[in-house]
Every structure is written in C-alpha cells, then in structure tokens.
Amino acid sequence: xxxxxxxxxxxxxxxxxxxxxxxxxxxxxxxxxxxxxxxxxxxxxxxxxxxxxxxxxxxxxxxxxxxxxxxxxxxxxxxxxxxxxxxxxxxxxxxxxxxxxxxxxxxxxxxxxxxxxxxxxxxxxxxxxxxxxxxxxxxxxxxxxxxxxxxxxxxxxxxxxxxxxxxxxxxxxxxxxxxxxxxxxxxxxxxxxxxxxxxxxxxxxxxxxxxxxxxxxxxxxxxxxxxxxxxxxxxxxxxxxxxxxxxxxxxxxxxxxxxxxxxxxxxxxxxxxxxxxxxxxxxxxxxxxxxxxxxxxxxxxxxxxxxxxxxxxxxxxxxxxxxxxxxxxxxxxxxxxxxxxxxxxxxxxxxxxxxxxxxxxxxxxxxxxxxxxxxxxxxxxxxxxxxxxxxxxxxxxxxxxxxxxxxxxxxxxxxxxxxxxxxxxxxxxxxxxxxxxxxxxxxxxxxxxxxxxxxxxxxxxxxxxxxxxxxxxxxxxxxxxxxxxxxxxxxxxxxxxxxxxxxxxxxxxxxxxxxxxxxxxxxxxxxxxxxxxxxxxxxxxxxxxxxxxxxxxxxxx
Ligand SMILES: [Zn+2]
Ligand SMILES: [Zn+2]
Numbered sequence: 001x002x003x004x005x006x007x008x009x010x011x012x013x014x015x016x017x018x019x020x021x022x023x024x025x026x027x028x029x030x031x032x033x034x035x036x037x038x039x040x041x042x043x044x045x046x047x048x049x050x051x052x053x054x055x056x057x058x059x060x061x062x063x064x065x066x067x068x069x070x071x072x073x074x075x076x077x078x079x080x081x082x083x084x085x086x087x088x089x090x091x092x093x094x095x096x097x098x099x100x101x102x103x104x105x106x107x108x109x110x111x112x113x114x115x116x117x118x119x120x121x122x123x124x125x126x127x128x129x130x131x132x133x134x135x136x137x138x139x140x141x142x143x144x145x146x147x148x149x150x151x152x153x154x155x156x157x158x159x160x161x162x163x164x165x166x167x168x169x170x171x172x173x174x175x176x177x178x179x180x181x182x183x184x185x186x187x188x189x190x191x192x193x194x195x196x197x198x199x200x201x202x203x204x205x206x207x208x209x210x211x212x213x214x215x216x217x218x219x220x221x222x223x224x225x226x227x228x229x230x231x232x233x234x235x236x237x238x239x240x241x242x243x244x245x246x247x248x249x250x251x252x253x254x255x256x257x258x259x260x261x262x263x264x265x266x267x268x269x270x271x272x273x274x275x276x277x278x279x280x281x282x283x284x285x286x287x288x289x290x291x292x293x294x295x296x297x298x299x300x301x302x303x304x305x306x307x308x309x310x311x312x313x314x315x316x317x318x319x320x321x322x323x324x325x326x327x328x329x330x331x332x333x334x335x336x337x338x339x340x341x342x343x344x345x346x347x348x349x350x351x352x353x354x355x356x357x358x359x360x361x362x363x364x365x366x367x368x369x370x371x372x373x374x375x376x377x378x379x380x381x382x383x384x385x386x387x388x389x390x391x392x393x394x395x396x397x398x399x400x401x402x403x404x405x406x407x408x409x410x411x412x413x414x415x416x417x418x419x420x421x422x423x424x425x426x427x428x429x430x431x432x433x434x435x436x437x438x439x440x441x442x443x444x445x446x447x448x449x450x451x452x453x454x455x456x457x458x459x460x461x462x463x464x465x466x467x468x469x470x471x472x473x474x475x476x477x478x479x480x481x482x483x484x485x486x487x488x489x490x491x492x493x494x495x496x497x498x499x500x501x502x503x504x505x506x507x508x509x510x511x512x513x514x515x516x517x518x519x520x521x522x523x524x525x526x527x528x529x530x531x532x533x534x535x536x537x538x539x540x541x542x543x544x545x546x547x548x549x550x551x552x553x554x555x556x557x
Pocket of ligand 2: 034037085087088193194485
C-alpha cells in the first residue's frame with residue numbers, strides 16, 4: 001500500500017467540494033472529540049483547496065488513521081499547520097504518500113518539532129514510512145529577520161494568511177486566513193489551533209509567553225473546546241503554589257522518606273517545563289538544612305524528550321524583529337533565579353549530554369544514548385533521587401521499568417504531570433482509580449499534579465481568548481464562533497457560556513452574534529450559511545438523537 005504514485009486514495013471515497021461561494025469550510029476531524037484535527041477549505045477565486053492541520057486520531061486503535069481522506073490529496077494546494085502535536089500533524093506523511101505536492105506553512109519551531117514527532121511516531125504506525133516524512137515541503141513563515149507575529153503572507157490571489165502566537169506549546173500558532181470578499185473588503189477566519197492558558201495578567205507556566213487573541217477584524221473564530229466545560233482552581237494557575245508543592249514533594253520523599261521521585265512526563269513540552277520547574281525547585285531547596293548531607297540528582301530518561309529539548313534550545317530563546325522574544329516567558333528568569341542567557345546555557349549543556357550542575361549537591365542530566373554507557377535501572381535509581389521519564393501515560397518507554405521497581409514501596413512518590421487517558425497504565429495509578437486488590441503491590445505515594453500543568457485553556461480562559469480585544473485595534477466587527485475540538489458536552493457548555501458572555505456586552509469585549517458547533521457540512525463563509533440546508537436539518541436531528549442517548553445513559557448510571 002505504501003507506493004508513492006500520486007493519489008492512491010480510493011477515488012470513490014473523495015467527496016465533492018462546492019464551487020460556489022468565495023471561501024468555504026468543512027470540519028473533517030476533531031468534530032466530536034479532540035483528535036484528528038483537520039479543516040478543509042475551498043477558495044473559489046483562486047480555485048484552491050487547502051487544509052488547516054492534518055492530524056492523526058489518537059488511541060490504541062490505528063484504524064481511523066488508515067481510512068481514506070474525504071478529499072484528493074493531490075488536489076490540495078497547501079496546508080496551514082497550527083502546531084506539532086500528533087493529533088494536528090500526524091497524517092501529513094499519509095497526505096504526501098497519497099499525492100500531496102504542496103507546501104506546509106508553519107513556524108520554524110513547529111516544523112522542527114513536527115519532524116521530530118513524526119520520526120518517532122513512524123515506529124508505531126503502518127500507514128507511512130520515513131521517506132514520506134522527508135518529502136514534506138515546508139515553508140516557514142518566520143524564516144527572515146523581519147518576522148513579527150500577525151504579518152500577512154500571500155497564499156494565492158485574494159487570499160492571505162497570518163500567524164499569531166498561542167501559548168499552548170513551542171511554535172504553536174493561531175492561523176488567520178484573510179480573503180477578498182465580493183464587495184472588495186477583507187474578511188477573516190481565525191483558527192485557534194490549541195489554546196494555552198497563559199495570559200498577560202498571569203503567565204504561570206514556566207516557558208511560554210501569553211498567547212495572542214484573534215484580530216478584532218475576525219468575522220469567524222474557530223475555537224477549540226477541550227476544556228470548554230471545566231474551570232480550573234486558582235491554585236492550579238499559580239506558579240508559586242505549583243513549585244512550592246513540587247519542592248515539598250521532593251524534599252519530603254528524598255529527605256524524610258529516603259525514597260525516589262518518579263515523574264512520568266510527555267516528551268513534548270511537559271519535559272521542558274519540568275526541567276525549568278525542577279531547576280527552580282532545586283535552587284529553592286538548597287536552603288533547607290536537611291539538604292546539606294543529601295544529594296539531589298535528576299535523571300531525564302526520555303530519548304524523544306532529549307530530541308525535543310534540542311528543538312526547544314534552538315527556538316525557545318529566539319527574538320523577532322522588534323527585539324522581543326518570540327516565545328519565551330519573560331518571567332522565567334525570576335522563576336529560576338537566573339538570567340535568560342544562563343538558562344539558555346543550561347539547555348545547551350543538557351542537550352549536549354552533559355551534567356547541568358544546579359547546586360553543590362545537585363545536577364540534572366539526560367540519560368546517555370551511548371550503548372557503552374548504558375546503566376541498569378538499579379544503577380540509575382542508585383545514582384539519582386529524581387527521575388523524569390517518558391512516556392507521559394506510562395504505557396511504554398523507560399518509565400514502565402521504573403514504575404515496576406518503585407511501586408511496591410511507600411517511601412517512593414510518583415508525580416503525575418499530564419492528562420491520563422482512561423485505560424492507560426498512567427490512569428490506573430491515579431489515586432481515584434487504583435484497584436483495592438492491587439493496593440499491596442501499589443503502595444507507592446501518587447500525587448496528581450496534572451491540572452497544574454495543563455497546556456489547554458479552561459472555560460474562562462477560552463472565553464477571554466474569544467472576547468478580549470487586542471489593544472492596538474479599534475475597528476470592530478461582530479463575529480461568528482465555531483466550536484470544534486471537544487466532546488459534545490464540552491462544546492454545548494462552551495456554546496452556552498459564549499452566548500451568555502456575548503449578551504453581557506462588557507465594555508471592551510468583541511461582539512459575537514452567532515455560535516455554531518462544528519459539523520460535517522460545507523459552510524459558505526462569504527454568505528454565512530450552510531451550503532446544504534437539508535443536510536443541516538439531518539445533522540441537527542442526528543445531534544438531537546445523540547444527545548437523547550447521552551442523557552438516557554446518564555439517567556441509567
Ligand atoms: Zn495540541
Ligand atoms: Zn489539539
């Protein structure tokens with residue numbers, strides 16, 4: 001199946017795209033759930049079909065990823081990529097395999113992270129191979145020194161794109177598409193990609209600057225809704241509470257219990273955030289009198305995490321044309337207690353495979369990739385008090401071996417730092433899920449800090465993202481909001497909250513006059529209507545049916 005002749009998509013699977021309207025959109029993926037992000041657009045004036053994101057469906061079952069695309073990959077002109085998570089970029093190699101010859105537009109950081117993530121993911125899939133990854137043609141939007149966020153870049157006649165920063169992960173962007181309307185004015189649709197939680201008022205996570213909000217001139221905003229029905233505690237959004245808690249767990253485990261701290265961590269973004277947090281904790285702990293005769297060595301056992309950290313070292317500290325950091329949180333030096341240059345130097349030391357000395361008694365190092373220096377788990381646990389290991393959900397990677405070694409001893413502590421999908425080894429560790437029969441085997445202490453590290457905006461942060469004005473802009477248009485990338489429940493609750501906030505008409509809020517939950521129909525953005533009203537009706541009936549079932553399943557619980 002892996003031949004590279006153009007267009008080996010089954011022609012019978014290809015759906016027609018509408019020819020009318022100036023710009024049309026159809027949400028192909030992440031309509032009911034958060035994975036497989038992919039939106040298909042058609043711009044009539046330039047006769048261009050293109051995508052925003054081309055993500056994989058995540059889960060144990062790879063079948064959805066093997067399915068044919070509903071479009072002809074060889075007919076697509078380009079792809080606009082928001083960020084490097086596999087559920088947004090994971091099917092790009094399949095697209096190339098099936099005849100896509102166009103460019104992928106993204107930031108440099110997203111390009112490098114995507115290549116790293118795809119080269120890792122290729123080991124677990126049969127739908128493409130390494131050569132398809134190499135064939136992706138990139139066009140980075142921030143290649144030149146004159147780059148600044150929000151700069152317009154032509155894509156085709158009467159069609160432009162601009163990228164704005166998201167605080168979700170390194171390289172992540174909002175993608176704003178501008179088309180020339182029939183009346184000659186510019187119209188805009190802004191895709192949020194994934195929205196991070198950092199804001200001007202509170203940049204509590206260690207690495208990323210606050211995200212930007214859609215242009216005030218946006219006629220449409222497509223927002224994600226992962227946590228559209230959740231509100232986070234103030235404590236979970238406090239850098240001080242988080243690092244105090246982490247320091248406390250480390251000192252209690254190592255000094256009082258004489259145990260080990262094992263931290264399962266996602267390789268992309270979470271590992272790098274934890275490097276910063278642990279750095280700041282170790283500098284804090286050095287004043288603890290118990291520390292004097294103890295060692296605090298940290299091993300990062302994550303081959304993918306090391307490759308990703310190399311990309312962070314290259315791009316996290318870069319500046320744009322106005323001399324400001326493109327991504328870096330300006331509070332990081334204060335957070336760690338060192339200058340930006342010293343922190344950048346530390347990242348360089350780590351990715352070179354050297355020990356990063358934090359204090360007299362503590363250092364951080366990546367586990368060696370040199371087979372001659374390979375240590376056993378026992379040796380690693382003997383030499384280190386804290387181990388950060390992949391994979392984040394504990395199903396594979398080095399972390400499994402550590403867990404096996406430490407889980408039956410209560411003096412050890414496991415710190416969960418990311419969302420655990422139901423059914424994964426990580427979710428079985430959570431205090432709420434632990435099987436009482438296994439308690440004897442699992443008497444290790446488990447602390448769940450996932451909420452402190454979530455890279456997704458919660459409901460209030462999403463509302464601020466949608467409504468808050470960018471300071472420099474005055475002209476206002478009323479927007480239609482599409483809600484995508486979430487469960488039906490999250491989408492419904494977010495829709496109600498958006499409507500409620502729109503009615504309140506806060507002084508500087510954007511005006512929103514319409515809220516739509518994404519569905520599988522073509523939508524004419526010029527005229528603001530679905531192209532097939534009959535199927536819209538069917539779609540609504542389907543949704544009512546699904547909601548009825550959801551309701552009755554809740555009642556029977
Ligand atoms: Zn993401
Ligand atoms: Zn996502």
